[in-house]
Amino acid sequence: MERLAGKIILLSGVSRAFVGFLAGLVAMFAQAPFGIFAAAFLSFPILVWLIDGVAPDPNESLVRRLLPAVSIGWSFGFGYFLGGLWWLGNALLVEADVFAWALPLAVIGLPAFLALFYAFAVLVARCLWSDGVGRIAALALGFGLAEWLRSFLFTGFPWNAIGYAAIPMPLMMQSASVVNLATINMLAVFVFAAPALVGTGKGARIGLAAAIALFAAHIGFGYYRLTLPAPAATEPPSTVRLVQPVIDQAKKLDDRERAAVFEEHLALTAAPGEEGAKRPDIVVWPETSIPFILTDNPDALTRIAEVLGEGQILITGAVRAEDAGAGLPPRYYNSIYVIDDRGQIVGAADKVHLVPFGEYLPFEQLLSSWGLSSVAASMPGGFSAARTRPLLTLPGGGTIYPLICYEAIFADEIDGNGHLADALLNVTNDAWFGDTPGPRQHFHQAQLRTVESGTPMIRSANSGISAMIDARGVLVVGLGYNYKGVVDTTLPGKMLTATDAITRGRIFWVATGILFLIAFFSRRSFSHRKN
Structure with a gap:
């Protein structure tokens, strides 16, 4: 694991962008119809190591210092959305004589635009980047905010939000009765990125333990809820x-x-x-x-x-x-x-x-x-x-x-x-x-x-x-x-949910605040150690 991490951290230029693209493409296999959620446990650690490898010259301008991280996020997002949304081009082929010219805009243009949200996610993460568990919290925070924005900006297009990778089957869907998809997006990235902690950084054990506990609670709650009696049909049944x-x-x-x-x-x-x-x-x-x-x-x-x-x-x-x-x-x-x-x-x-x-x-x-x-x-x-x-x-x-x-x-x-x-x-x-x-x-x-x-x-x-x-x-x-x-x-019939929409929204912002604090104080500690 450390040898692989080392090789990825040392990448630069086109090689780094290409590996970011491939990592995003791999992450797509965690979505339907494949539902291979283990793919996300490979792609997100690679993303963490790619960001670890960004070492900008402190004498450069702020924009130039942040640009490498933004490009990594965009490359990752472009691979993810290109692999997950290429099928949109089929709609343009129904009346190909009228709309075929727009095929590149749908197949390449839309993924390139949506990738800007993941560029923003990595930008947020890089501003709070440290070592150990702090950087995992920063990445989860960045993606949580990016997916939240994607759900409503420009009328919204939350298709294939990262959180869906953590819920490929009913057993793993039941957490959505307690927290909203925005929170699932954020916590999913924290769990998916956690393998990058193996053998590295301060707080690695705590971070891994937290990720394992979240995943176990996710599965355990799903199992419990599915053992409850199935919702009874209304009377008379329709x-x-x-x-x-x-x-x-x-x-x-x-x-x-x-x-x-x-x-x-x-x-x-x-x-x-x-x-x-x-x-x-x-x-x-x-x-x-x-x-x-x-x-x-x-x-x-x-x-x-x-x-x-x-x-x-x-x-x-x-x-x-x-x-x-x-x-x-x-x-x-x-x-x-x-x-x-x-x-x-x-x-x-x-x-x-x-x-x-x-x-x-x-x-x-x-x-x-x-x-x-x-x-x-x-x-x-x-x-x-x-x-x-x-x-x-x-x-x-x-x-x-x-x-x-x-x-x-x-x-x-x-x-x-x-x-x-x-x-x-x-x-x-x-x-x-x-x-x-x-x-x-x-x-x-x-x-x-x-x-x-x-x-x-x-x-x-x-x-x-x-x-x-x-x-x-x-x-x-x-x-x-x-x-x-x-x-x-x-x-x-219907089934009572554990929390209402307003409470779920509050849980999202509480989780956002907790991740920010972890990332912020890890960043401060990291800066002091460097100095």
């Missing part, structure tokens, strides 16, 4: 049918195929269930399943009413149009409709958190003048964002909290109303990204929302992964990627 039509995205965009796409959904809705099984009370279609403006097609509502049995309801993704006033083009919303057995729309919710460049164009007036347009929105101007997210009350009783597509990756999207709901609902269309890690990563991140909120999730995806997930993040039943069909299941 039966849900998840529809996974697996319709190619190009077909969904073809005007000539719209009627056929609609009929495929209806056929799956009407498909018989298992012999003797209860007919589903609720049928759920994925995001934008209805390939036209539903309110402009009353015959479509009639067809839905013909397929639904008495008392059944349909929850479906659709595009909603709204009159914007005289002389103005309509506003369009990515929406969810609740439709009863008479073909009446009895509930609706619009998407609040839109995808930049996917569903709307930032700085639209300027960028549209350059010929740019959003990828997923085929209507002029893209989608509009809703201001609020209502609970949807079902005709038979019960409430659901709607999350459309990647809204499910934002822990903060589930506010007080989300905790009041009987179930979370996530409808999505990951067919844009093909059979890549993207849909698996999306599912994994959505899965954690159930543990955080203590609320089960109904998830319907066009191409997968559709699933019923209970309040502990356990998969009750599901349909794998590209498996066309339906699955009927009973909605599980």
Whole structure:
């Protein structure tokens, strides 16, 4: 271990940047669909040793002294995000004649931009760098702050946050019922980086003991919580049918195929269930399943009413149009409709958190003048964002909290109303990204929302992964990627969480303060010893 550390510490220039890139690439394998969390125990010690090797000339300017550490963080982040997000380019190939030119921006440009957050993380760490456990605390602090900023800056994009590497399965997800993802991000880096302490630095034993204790508590609490009785279904139990039509995205965009796409959904809705099984009370279609403006097609509502049995309801993704006033083009919303057995729309919710460049164009007036347009929105101007997210009350009783597509990756999207709901609902269309890690990563991140909120999730995806997930993040039943069909299941009950969102936020700042103090006083002690 010391020999390896020594070789890495002595690297410089291009060699150091390349090893940082490779370390970030290795860290990506800790994320879904691989879930090899041990990869992070290799990549983060390498990152620590790379930072150890930065020995700037004290006579240089502050910027030049910090630049080597910033470049290490950026290289690490670029490898991590390039390896974890390359699949975003698939969305641009659905209409390759229009968007293929932007492939380098999605595959290389976005990872290069997101890597700036990890450059910031290492910059914070380097300003507090010392030896021993202090530098591990500094690195954890830097990454904790960087991931916290990434969750909301520029509308936020916390995809593949480091903390997800520490929660590859329900056993390791249960800590999210006590602390939030921001805290998990920070403590995960502390634990992942701890092997760098072996045989080096002051406080190594204390640091290693703390990391082992955190990891053991993480696993132990998960085991304890999963031994508790599974959340009981509400009475009377609701039966849900998840529809996974697996319709190619190009077909969904073809005007000539719209009627056929609609009929495929209806056929799956009407498909018989298992012999003797209860007919589903609720049928759920994925995001934008209805390939036209539903309110402009009353015959479509009639067809839905013909397929639904008495008392059944349909929850479906659709595009909603709204009159914007005289002389103005309509506003369009990515929406969810609740439709009863008479073909009446009895509930609706619009998407609040839109995808930049996917569903709307930032700085639209300027960028549209350059010929740019959003990828997923085929209507002029893209989608509009809703201001609020209502609970949807079902005709038979019960409430659901709607999350459309990647809204499910934002822990903060589930506010007080989300905790009041009987179930979370996530409808999505990951067919844009093909059979890549993207849909698996999306599912994994959505899965954690159930543990955080203590609320089960109904998830319907066009191409997968559709699933019923209970309040502990356990998969009750599901349909794998590209498996066309339906699955009927009973909605599980809720589970009380250990802490509320406000308390979790306070825990994050307390943990931030503790790590800062460890790093700060280690830095002071280190400086005194050097002098």
